[in-house]
Amino acid sequence: MQHDNGLTVSLQPHTSGPHLLVVAGDLDHHTTPRLRAALEEVKFAPDADLVIDLSGLTFCDSTGIAILVAAHQRAADAGAALLLAGLDPDIARVFQIMGLDRLLSFYDSPEEAVRALSK
Amino acid sequence: MRRYAALETASGAAFDRVAALAARIFRAPFATVTIVGDDTVRVVAAHGLPPRHGLVESLCAAAVRHGGPYVVRDALLDPRAAGDPAVRGEPGIRFYASALITTPDGEALGSVNVMDVRPREAGDEELACLRDLAGLVMDELEVRLATHRTVEVERELRAGAERLARTLQRTLLPPALPRVPGLCAAAAYHPVSADEVGGDFYDLFPLDDDRWGFFLGDVCGKGADAAALTSLVRYTLRAAAVYDADPHAVLANLDAVLQQEHAGGEAPVPYCTAVFGVLEPDGDGFGVTLATGGHPPALAVRANGAVEPIHPAGGQLIGILRDPHFAQVSARLNAGDALLLYTDGLTEARTPSGSMLDEDGLTAHLAATGPTSADALLTTVHDLITALGKGVSDDTAVLALSVPPATRTPSSGSLGAA
Numbered sequence: 001m002q003h004d005n006g007l008t009v010s011l012q013p014h015t016s017g018p019h020l021l022v023v024a025g026d027l028d029h030h031t032t033p034r035l036r037a038a039l040e041e042v043k044f045a046p047d048a049d050l051v052i053d054l055s056g057l058t059f060c061d062s063t064g065i066a067i068l069v070a071a072h073q074r075a076a077d078a079g080a081a082l083l084l085a086g087l088d089p090d091i092a093r094v095f096q097i098m099g100l101d102r103l104l105s106f107y108d109s110p111e112e113a114v115r116a117l118s119k
Numbered sequence: 120m121r122r123y124a125a126l127e128t129a130s131g132a133a134f135d136r137v138a139a140l141a142a143r144i145f146r147a148p149f150a151t152v153t154i155v156g157d158d159t160v161r162v163v164a165a166h167g168l169p170p171r172h173g174l175v176e177s178l179c180a181a182a183v184r185h186g187g188p189y190v191v192r193d194a195l196l197d198p199r200a201a202g203d204p205a206v207r208g209e210p211g212i213r214f215y216a217s218a219l220i221t222t223p224d225g226e227a228l229g230s231v232n233v234m235d236v237r238p239r240e241a242g243d244e245e246l247a248c249l250r251d252l253a254g255l256v257m258d259e260l261e262v263r264l265a266t267h268r269t270v271e272v273e274r275e276l277r278a279g280a281e282r283l284a285r286t287l288q289r290t291l292l293p294p295a296l297p298r299v300p301g302l303c304a305a306a307a308y309h310p311v312s313a314d315e316v317g318g319d320f321y322d323l324f325p326l327d328d329d330r331w332g333f334f335l336g337d338v339c340g341k342g343a344d345a346a347a348l349t350s351l352v353r354y355t356l357r358a359a360a361v362y363d364a365d366p367h368a369v370l371a372n373l374d375a376v377l378q379q380e381h382a383g384g385e386a387p388v389p390y391c392t393a394v395f396g397v398l399e400p401d402g403d404g405f406g407v408t409l410a411t412g413g414h415p416p417a418l419a420v421r422a423n424g425a426v427e428p429i430h431p432a433g434g435q436l437i438g439i440l441r442d443p444h445f446a447q448v449s450a451r452l453n454a455g456d457a458l459l460l461y462t463d464g465l466t467e468a469r470t471p472s473g474s475m476l477d478e479d480g481l482t483a484h485l486a487a488t489g490p491t492s493a494d495a496l497l498t499t500v501h502d503l504i505t506a507l508g509k510g511v512s513d514d515t516a517v518l519a520l521s522v523p524p525a526t527r528t529p530s531s532g533s534l535g536a537a
Contacts, residue, residue, distance in 0.1 A: 062339030066388045069439055090475045098413040099435030
């Protein structure tokens with residue numbers, strides 16, 4: 001786990017089910033390179049989806065949004081799903097105004113996201 | 120001397136200690152630190168009785184002329200000092216020794232001086248200490264000068280950056296809004312930082328015979344990149360509206376241009392949010408068609424005080440998504456109605472309770488204050504931003520449009536389209 005500028009990113013090893021990426025802290029132009037690097041390590045495939053746990057996310061600026069959108073497009077290209085879990089209501093509201101709710105699926109918790117995938 | 124001009128006000132505990140030390144080393148009652156100006160001698164520190172200024176001046180000037188350690192063993196026997204009131208009268212100075220404060224280039228700035236009321240000799244050790252003390256004063260002056268220079272450079276850089284930011288900002292925003300018959304329009308930009316260019320933009324411009332286009336938005340990022348992107352977005356919107364003023368088509372056009380802008384590039388993806396609208400006179404009001412791309416809802420403040428969003432649901436970010444959706448809606452602005460467009464610096468501001476103001480908070484504030492004209496809307500938003508203070512963390516652009524209230528009495532005139 002890395003930590004500086006208030007952002008931590010950790011990719012949980014997965015035995016079965018989707019990848020789980022836990023992101024906490026402020027996501028801004030100082031910290032997005034770390035999330036980008038972590039996302040590049042994720043190998044998307046039709047049976048390898050990604051759940052991003054954002055329950056510890058405290059801030060997200062325009063560069064953070066661009067990274068999430070790019071990750072969604074990579075996942076879609078590989079036939080994988082990208083699900084967001086635990087988004088702070090204020091950030092969820094901003095994402096909704098930007099129309100990202102038509103693109104990304106929001107879930108209350110990572111567990112709920114994983115359940116949605118197994119349906 | 121000129122480059123030390125900034126030190127004309129030099130004084131402080133460090134110099135007081137040097138003077139006190141000089142007196143102790145010589146076991147003398149008086150010591151001073153003096154700086155020679157263009158034609159004055161200034162005492163920056165004094166120990167013991169403050170010596171007569173005239174004496175200090177003449178002896179310090181003589182020391183500087185002498186160019187090295189300067190000793191007067193008995194002032195009564197020295198023609199340069201014997202006539203001085205401080206020698207003849209109180210406190211009766213007889214002995215004087217000084218060491219020059221010299222810059223690394225050998226320029227004498229002043230001296231550290233010791234005085235006694237009896238004639239005496241100055242030992243080599245004492246004079247060596249006096250020279251060291253003068254060296255200490257020089258070191259202190261250099262430190263102060265370096266600090267002063269750093270502050271000066273910083274201040275100049277900052278002033279330059281602010282000038283550049285203000286110049287850029289002016290090119291990104293229309294110098295003045297055009298006069299639209301039957302409509303009041305007002306706009307404002309509330310920057311959070313004086314020296315960082317934000318990416319908010321707006322405009323109001325004629326489309327054809329009697330239709331008007333307007334837009335307001337926010338590009339991602341800050342600084343020079345955001346300024347360049349703002350410029351591209353603003354001119355693309357104006358140009359796109361010339362070919363096809365349909366708001367949905369205008370946003371789709373902007374999206375295509377931004378997508379081309381970063382095709383295959385390594386640079387951060389440029390994108391924006393925007394509201395684009397067309398105004399068309401309709402009876403005693405205006406028909407409004409609005410398209411939005413990922414932007415917070417425009418709010419209508421109706422003549423009866425009701426506040427409602429004019430917001431097509433589902434519009435998405437412009438320039439970054441595949442097959443983005445831009446939504447469009449039509450509405451009317453009747454006599455006495457006003458319309459507020461704003462950027463998210465306002466709605467994402469934190470209220471004193473720590474929560475986001477959001478569209479709901481802004482709506483409630485507008486309903487409570489009841490602005491009925493474009494100017495009143497701007498004032499309301501200005502006061503709100505001022506009241507939110509540090510809760511506002513991003514720039515806010517505001518564009519307000521209003522239709523003046525009907526001057527006819529309701530019973531005498533026809534309602535709606537004539």
